[in-house]
Amino acid sequence: MEMNRIAACFERLKEQGRQALIPYVTAGDPAPGVTVPLMHAMVDAGADLIELGIPFSDPMADGPTIQLACERALEHNTRLIDVLAMVKTFREKDQQTPVVLMGYLNPIEVLGYTSFAEQAAAAGIDGALIVDLPPEEAEGEFDNAMKANGLDTIYLLAPTTEESRIEQVCNAGSGYLYYVSVKGVTGSASLDVQAVADKLDVVRKYTNLPVGVGFGIKDAESAKAVSEVADGVIVGSVLVNKIASLVEQQEDIPAQVSAIVAELRTAMDA
Amino acid sequence: MPNKADLSAIAQMPDERGHFGPYGGRFVSETLMAALKQLEETYERLWRDPDFQAEFDHDLAHYVGRPSPLYHATHLTKLCGGAQIYLKREDLNHTGAHKVNNTIGQALLAKYTGKPRVIAETGAGQHGVASATVAARLGLECQVYMGAEDVQRQALNVYRMKLLGAEVISVESGTRTLKDAMNEAMRDWVTNVDDTFYIIGTAAGPHPYPKLVRDFQSVIGREARAQCLEQAGRLPDALVACVGGGSNAIGLFHPFIEDGDVRMVGVEAGGYGVETGQHAAPLTAGRPGVLHGNRTYLMEDDAGQIIGTHSVSAGLDYPGVGPEHSYLKDTGRAEYVAINDDEAMDAFRTLTRVEGIMPAIESSHAVAHAMKMAKEMDEDQIIVVNLSGRGDKDIHTVAQLDGIKV
Structure with a gap:
């Protein structure tokens, strides 16, 4: 089978001895027209893979930063089908950068798993990370729909995940694994790099999949530190906070957000 | 109406994964999975434990x-x-209100698992008051999340909770009602899962909550x-x-x-x-x-x-x-x-x-x-x-x- 975009991305980075820089933004924040130009600008600034948030009214695992981003996107009624359309537009110019949808299950329930997976694959999406869908609940219909359409399912691992369960989650996931570096919601406390390194040693006993680390990466310094122990650095709240500060100057969002991406890239590659 | 065999099967729900037919389950982020599994094991053990049952029944008789x-x-x-x-x-x-039947049960679970802090969400404030009450009695720290709109319309219960020693946190996000209070309580629990017991007030939420709240009620x-x-x-x-x-x-x-x-x-x-x-x-x-x-x-x-x-x-x-x-x-x-x-x-x-x-x-x-x-x-x-x-x-x-x- 032809290697998919996510696997190809991590393979290429591995050959170069580099780590993936994975920015997260909420689709439609602060307005639908901003998202696609922002995605291109982040890629130009050194992003390797984009996690694109599906707006949801009740993002329980997220902090106030992402909750407010969802509220801004929902003011313009950004639906899941609109998010899919944004990725389709993005693909007109960029066929290489993987795009992973991140969000909550309920909007997907409304489309139906099979319809979602078919439409997502057709739009050029590569995988999905559904925060409130652990492997136990994904087993069966959701997994089958994703696999049948060549989409990866990315799962979370947490500091509280016990070793026996790490193995189970590693076996269920594909594409990469997302290690949540702190107990808490997005945008909360700073991470402890040594604790992350210790946990990733355990994770790597059970998988050859790349492991990205997110939550608590706030600046160039923490991005650099995480890149020394992980395969990917996931950064969200810092970028979304910048977007929030530019709601009145939306034309500046792609340049100013990608400037942060470039700064992180430089630090990681140094 | 289902037949007798069906009724017996309905009464036996949920299954071992917390499903009531297509409903229920455990749709939460990974950080909470270990805590829910631990709660399930603790609950299943204690619910069959005569000492736990006796303490629960005693509290229902003499305290409630x-x-x-x-x-x-x-x-x-x-x-x-x-x-x-x-x-x-x-x-x-x-x-x-009926809410106290459940908070007595869950506070006993908190006590048996050694968690010094409890949190709760509340709408009308009855569950918040019932949680603050049992927390006061067991000497547990208690914080109650309540939508800002409900804080306004249930001012009396807000004050009752404060008198009982609980801290009421007014939730300004979303629609500022019960669902938003529940979001905030979940966020608190994700952050403080090691030392905190989440006393859910209704027969909803991730498994095993719907089952254990039902059993207590x-x-x-x-x-x-x-x-x-x-x-x-x-x-x-x-x-x-x-x-x-x-x-x-x-x-x-x-x-x-x-x-x-x-x-x-x-x-x-x-x-x-x-x-x-x-x-x-x-x-x-x-x-x-x-x-x-x-x-x-x-x-x-x-x-x-x-x-x-x-x-x-x-x-x-x-x-x-x-x-x-x-x-x-x-x-x-x-x-x-x-x-x-x-x-x-x-x-x-x-x-x-x-x-x-x-x-x-x-x-x-x-x-x-x-x-x-x-x-x-x-x-x-x-x-x-x-x-x-x-x-x-x-x-x-x-x-x-x-x-x-x-």
């Missing part, structure tokens, strides 16, 4: 004041002219069943209870599931009327989806966003419902209807005037529907209504509707 009476409301019955109406007096419990139905047999010499023809998240209803219904001749009627909040869209009646007018850790009927828009609810009663103002109710609806074992704000307020006034019992506005929804049902039934038939809470907390709301400042 159980059994609560089953009261034959002869004046209300006469007024309606039909079936005999009996009230299960959960309003007489310590703290004034089932004392209502067990007592009512025995009391009805003793007083009337037979089982009731119908049970009626209000449904927000649905803990008082499932507590009354569950011990009767295999009594196929007993109708079970859950009463949702019809708000300004189901046809207006301004209500809190997911079983009546919603559809299945996933929120707050379980699959269940929800109020959502075409794109799967949770929509705002309206009810005069803060305790019913929630866009979801416990997963077991979704299952009882689909299997046909229980039926669900909606009662509007106005009908509930009329029932509040009627019960107050003819029986001298002032019901919570939540419970008034059940009273209103029971009054309708009674008129259509014979005098030798029996309806048991769960009077889940007392109305003292609602005096401000009632006075405001009357244009009176108290």
Whole structure:
């Protein structure tokens, strides 16, 4: 089978001895027209893979930063089908950068798993990370729909995940694994790099999949530190906070957000 | 109506993964999975432990004041002219509602697992008060999340919680009601999972909460069943209870599931009327989806966003419902209807005037529907209504509707 975009991305980075820089933004924040130009600008600034948030009214695992981003996107009624359309537009110019949808299950329930997976694959999406869908609940219909359409399912691992369960989650996931570096919601406390390194040693006993680390990466310094122990650095709240500060100057969002991406890239590659 | 074998299977739910047919489950982020698994193991062990059971029963008897009476409301019955109406007096419990049955149980779980801090979400404030009460008694730190709108309309309960030593955190996000309080409580739990026990107030949320809340609340139905047999010499023809998240209803219904001749009627909040869209009646007018850790009927828009609810009663103002109710609806074992704000307020006034019992506005929804049902039934038939809470907390709301400042 032809290697998919996510696997190809991590393979290429591995050959170069580099780590993936994975920015997260909420689709439609602060307005639908901003998202696609922002995605291109982040890629130009050194992003390797984009996690694109599906707006949801009740993002329980997220902090106030992402909750407010969802509220801004929902003011313009950004639906899941609109998010899919944004990725389709993005693909007109960029066929290489993987795009992973991140969000909550309920909007997907409304489309139906099979319809979602078919439409997502057709739009050029590569995988999905559904925060409130652990492997136990994904087993069966959701997994089958994703696999049948060549989409990866990315799962979370947490500091509280016990070793026996790490193995189970590693076996269920594909594409990469997302290690949540702190107990808490997005945008909360700073991470402890040594604790992350210790946990990733355990994770790597059970998988050859790349492991990205997110939550608590706030600046160039923490991005650099995480890149020394992980395969990917996931950064969200810092970028979304910048977007929030530019709601009145939306034309500046792609340049100013990608400037942060470039700064992180430089630090990681140094 | 399902046959006898089906009824037995329905009563055995949930399965080992917390599913009630297609409903329930454990739809949470990874950080909480270990805590939920630990809670499940602890609960399954302790629920079968005679020492735990004895302590729970002792607290219900001597601290809560159980059994609560089953009261034959002869004046209300006469007024309606039909079936005999009996009230299960959960309003007489310590703290004034059924909520304390569950918080006693969960606080014991917190004690047995050694967690020094408890958190809770609350709508009307009854669950918050019941949580603050048991926390005070066991010396646990307690923080209660409450939507900013509910903080306004339930000021009395907010103050009660503060007097009990709890900190009330006003939630400004989203619709500023119960669902947002639950989001914030989940966020707190994710952050402080090592030392914190989350006392969920209704029979919803991720497995094992719907099951354990039901088990703690089932004392209502067990007592009512025995009391009805003793007083009337037979089982009731119908049970009626209000449904927000649905803990008082499932507590009354569950011990009767295999009594196929007993109708079970859950009463949702019809708000300004189901046809207006301004209500809190997911079983009546919603559809299945996933929120707050379980699959269940929800109020959502075409794109799967949770929509705002309206009810005069803060305790019913929630866009979801416990997963077991979704299952009882689909299997046909229980039926669900909606009662509007106005009908509930009329029932509040009627019960107050003819029986001298002032019901919570939540419970008034059940009273209103029971009054309708009674008129259509014979005098030798029996309806048991769960009077889940007392109305003292609602005096401000009632006075405001009357244009009176108290």
